[in-house]
Structure formats: C-alpha cells, structure tokens
Amino acid sequence: MFFSKLKENLKKTKDALDVKMSNIFADKKDIEEIIDEIEETLILSDVGYETSTKICDKLRLDLKKQVDKSENAIRELLKKEMTDILVSEEINVVDSINLNEKQVILVVGVNGVGKTTSIGKLTKLYKDNGKRVLLAAADTFRAGAIEQLEIWANRNNVDICTGKEMQDPASVIYDATKKFNEENYDVLICDTAGRLHNKKNLMDELEKMKKIIDKNISDSIYKETIMVLDATTGQNGAIQAKSFLEKTKVNGIFLTKLDSTSKGGVVFSIVDELKIPVKYIGVGEQIEDIEKFDAKSFVEAIV
Ligand SMILES: Nc1nc2c(ncn2[C@@H]2O[C@H](COP(=O)(O)OP(=O)(O)OP(=O)(O)O)[C@@H](O)[C@H]2O)c(=O)[nH]1
Numbered sequence: 001m002f003f004s005k006l007k008e009n010l011k012k013t014k015d016a017l018d019v020k021m022s023n024i025f026a027d028k029k030d031i032e033e034i035i036d037e038i039e040e041t042l043i044l045s046d047v048g049y050e051t052s053t054k055i056c057d058k059l060r061l062d063l064k065k066q067v068d069k070s071e072n073a074i075r076e077l078l079k080k081e082m083t084d085i086l087v088s089e090e091i092n093v094v095d096s097i098n099l100n101e102k103q104v105i106l107v108v109g110v111n112g113v114g115k116t117t118s119i120g121k122l123t124k125l126y127k128d129n130g131k132r133v134l135l136a137a138a139d140t141f142r143a144g145a146i147e148q149l150e151i152w153a154n155r156n157n158v159d160i161c162t163g164k165e166m167q168d169p170a171s172v173i174y175d176a177t178k179k180f181n182e183e184n185y186d187v188l189i190c191d192t193a194g195r196l197h198n199k200k201n202l203m204d205e206l207e208k209m210k211k212i213i214d215k216n217i218s219d220s221i222y223k224e225t226i227m228v229l230d231a232t233t234g235q236n237g238a239i240q241a242k243s244f245l246e247k248t249k250v251n252g253i254f255l256t257k258l259d260s261t262s263k264g265g266v267v268f269s270i271v272d273e274l275k276i277p278v279k280y281i282g283v284g285e286q287i288e289d290i291e292k293f294d295a296k297s298f299v300e301a302i303v
C-alpha cells in the first residue's frame with residue numbers, strides 16, 4: 001500500500017495528534033514547556049501514561065545532546081523516540097511475519113474486535129503469496145459465526161472445516177489439524193469465539209484448543225496465537241489485553257479499526273507494556289484493508 005494511503009487510513013489519529021502538536025509550536029515557549037506539552041498530548045492520544053513519560057524522558061535527554069532545537073529537529077527526534085518504542089529489543093523478533101513458512105494460527109480475542117474479518121484479510125494475504133490456506137470455524141458458540149467464516153472462505157476460494165453450532169470447538173480444531181496434515185496445506189487459520197479473560201470455562205476451552213494444535217501439528221511447523229485488539233477501545237482495550245495475556249500466551253497482535261478511531265496512539269502502549277509485536281493492522285471492513293505493521297511508516301503517518 002502506498003504511504004499516502006496509510007496516512008489517509010490513519011487520518012483520525014494523525015489529526016488528533018498533529019493538530020495539537022502544531023499548537024504546541026505555535027507560540028514561543030521554552031524547551032521544557034514544549035516537552036511537557038508533548039507529553040500531555042501523547043497521553044491524551046491514548047499513548048498511555050507510562051509510555052508517554054518514557055518517550056518524553058528520552059526526548060528531553062537526547063535534546064540536551066544536540067544544538068538544533070527547532071520545531072523540525074524536535075519533531076524528528078520525537079519520531080525517533082516513538083519508533084524506538086515499537087522496535088525495542090525486548091520484543092521477540094523471531095515472531096516477525098513470515099508469509100512463506102508453513103504455519104498454524106489460532107486467532108483469539110474479546111467479542112466483536114474483528115477476529116473473523118481479520119482472518120478473511122489474512123487469508124487473502126497468504127493466498128496472494130501462493131499459499132494453500134485452510135480455515136477452521138471453531139466459533140461454534142455464537143449463532144451465525146460459522147456462516148460468517150464460510151462467507152470469507154468463499155470470497156477467498158479456500159477450504160474450511162466446520163462443525164455444528166454448540167459443538168465442542170476443540171473437536172473442530174481436531175478435524176482441521178487432521179485435514180491440514182493429511183492434505184498438506186500450507187496455512188491453517190482457526191477462528192474462535194469472542195471471550196473475556198474472566199470467563200474461566202472459556203479460557204480453559206482456549207487452552208484445550210492450543211493443546212490439540214500442539215499435539216497434532218509437528219514441531220517443525222510454526223504455530224502461533226494472534227490476539228485481535230480493537231483500536232477504538234484505546235487504553236481500555238490495552239488494559240483488557242493485559243488481563244487476557246495473564247491467562248493465555250500470545251505471539252502477536254492484529255490491531256483493527258485504525259481507520260475509524262483517533263486512538264491509534266494505543267499501539268505504543270500495547271507494544272511497550274505488553275511486549276508483544278503488533279504484526280498487522282486493520283484499516284477498514286474490506287478484504288484488502290490490511291497492512292503489515294511497519295513501525296517507521298506508522299510513526300511517519302501520524303506525527
Ligand atoms: N472500520 C473497521 N471495521 C472493522 C475492521 N475490522 C473489523 N471491522 C468490523 O468490526 C465488526 C466485527 O467484526 P468481526 O470480524 O465479526 O468481529 P469478531 O471479533 O469476529 O466478533 P465475534 O465473533 O462476535 O467475537 C464488523 O462490523 C467488521 O466489519 C477494521 O479494520 N476497520
């Protein structure tokens with residue numbers, strides 16, 4: 001996707017952040033005052049208190065080391081500090097996106113965040129990369145969920161494993177892993193029902209699905225759990241995600257609905273506090289509205 005398109009998709013976040021930034025520089029102020037206001041702006045843009053403080057402490061420190069303290073120089077430095085948050089060494093680089101490897105992906109998250117839609121988009125991405133994709137409709141809980149994934153399977157012209165409504169989702173995963181192995185697919189993507197971290201039986205059910213994947217899929221195949229997060233929920237979503245992670249392991253995040261929120265700044269606190277990479281972003285309801293997350297272009301598009 002072209003850079004200007006990303007900018008367009010992140011417009012609401014950019015407007016919220018950028019307009020405030022321009023105001024900061026509009027009147028003459030001393031550096032301390034400017035940095036304080038930047039910090040306040042970041043907090044108000046859902047970057048999160050701790051992460052905003054971390055960014056601005058570093059900004060203060062690095063600014064001391066350079067002579068140029070013009071608006072442009074401060075902005076460039078701020079972009080660097082923000083990018084650094086997103087690419088820190090603590091975040092597992094092994095988990096970087098690999099569209100070529102054989103893999104099994106379990107997609108999890110709370111209700112309505114965009115799991116099924118994101119699976120539809122991911123399927124297209126893998127298919128466009130020449131991969132044979134199999135889908136598993138392991139949301140047997142919500143009425144209509146199976147049909148919803150079937151629609152995405154048809155759109156992408158890929159195979160799908162389904163069960164009956166209210167059937168044990170682990171049994172759907174079992175059938176899907178069997179088919180994946182026997183028919184030598186490249187990628188298996190499993191849809192699951194939306195769940196809250198405090199619903200113990202549902203969280204246990206998730207562990208059961210993971211166990212089946214671990215048992216039935218060879219260790220030579222890359223396996224991961226992707227958590228889908230709705231960007232429009234901002235800091236609340238980030239806090240909820242933290243609780244979710246205390247109950248189950250996740251390798252990567254798919255952050256959705258960035259097109260319809262000014263709270264895109266939440267990505268910084270997600271990465272900084274959860275220490276999990278954001279792999280993809282959702283920027284609309286259509287099949288092509290997906291982007292591999294790139295820290296640098298993301299920061300360039302919003303600051
Ligand atoms: N604007 C926008 N809407 C999105 C995006 N991703 C998903 N949606 C919308 O979010 C709504 C919920 O999407 P689903 O894919 O059904 O969400 P889900 O997590 O599978 O929901 P449950 O299965 O009920 O838990 C739908 O109306 C989607 O079109 C996105 O990136 N941008």
Ligand SMILES: [Mg+2]
Pocket residue numbers: 115116117139145191192193194
């Ligand atoms: Mg769903």
